[in-house]
Amino acid sequence: MVKGRELIGLPVITLDKGEQIANIQDVIFDPRNSKVLALVTEEKGWFKGARIIPFKNIYKIGEDAVTVETSDAELNANDLAEIEKFSDEEINVIGTTIITESGNNLGVIEDIIIDIESGYI
Template sequence: MKKASEIVGLPVMSKTSGKKIAVIKDLVFSRKKFRILALMTHEGSVFKEAKIIKYKNVISVGKDAIIVDKENVIESAANIPDIFQLIKEREKIIGEDVITESGENIGIIKDIIIDEGSGKVLGFILSDGLIQDIMDGRNVLPYIYGITFGKDAMIISDEIKTEFDKNKEYFKKLLELEQ
């Protein structure tokens, strides 16, 4: 398990040459597939295209670097329509509210937990606000079938909320074990 925030800023190293070829600027998530599709190495602007590395080209995500096989894995996002569309829409998961079907806000997504081997989203780190975070620590909501991403918020069923409340401490401990 790795937090998305631990990946941003890592250098990308070529396994064959040992050369640093890029630094990760952002992650491109698919809300439909609940996984990372690409790592952004250059953000797009008016004059420059966004550059990415498809996640399937990543050999490993370590503590200090990301390893890819060859130097030529960096591609223009414009050449990959589904990834380009996600970048263009600038849909972010971090910062979204998490709301139950009955309308209760249980927090804001502060980070995403991923499986570094597959890029699959395993869960979300939530904040209840600064004071609550300091007193109790941040909560971990595992990705469970039944979570829906809307345009402005993540919606969870009341059943998921009940399980979340019952197992908060257990979920926090799972994250601590990996660190």
């Protein structure tokens, strides 16, 4: 398990050439399915034109780096249909206050915890 904020700034290293191709800038997740869709490597607006690494293209997430097999793992966000549906709606859970159905304030979301094997939050 890793906190989403711990991924920010990590280098992305290819296994085939051992080269750094990017740094992680953000995490895109599907709140309806509680799963990470991709890691953002270059932001441009609200994901339109951004460069991403789909979660399925990640080889491993370590303490010091994210590894991918080749530089082809990095795509344009517009090329991934799963991301396209989120490009027009800004969803940011960080800072959201959580209230139970009975009206009890549970607190504010400060981070997300990600299962690094499955991508589930």
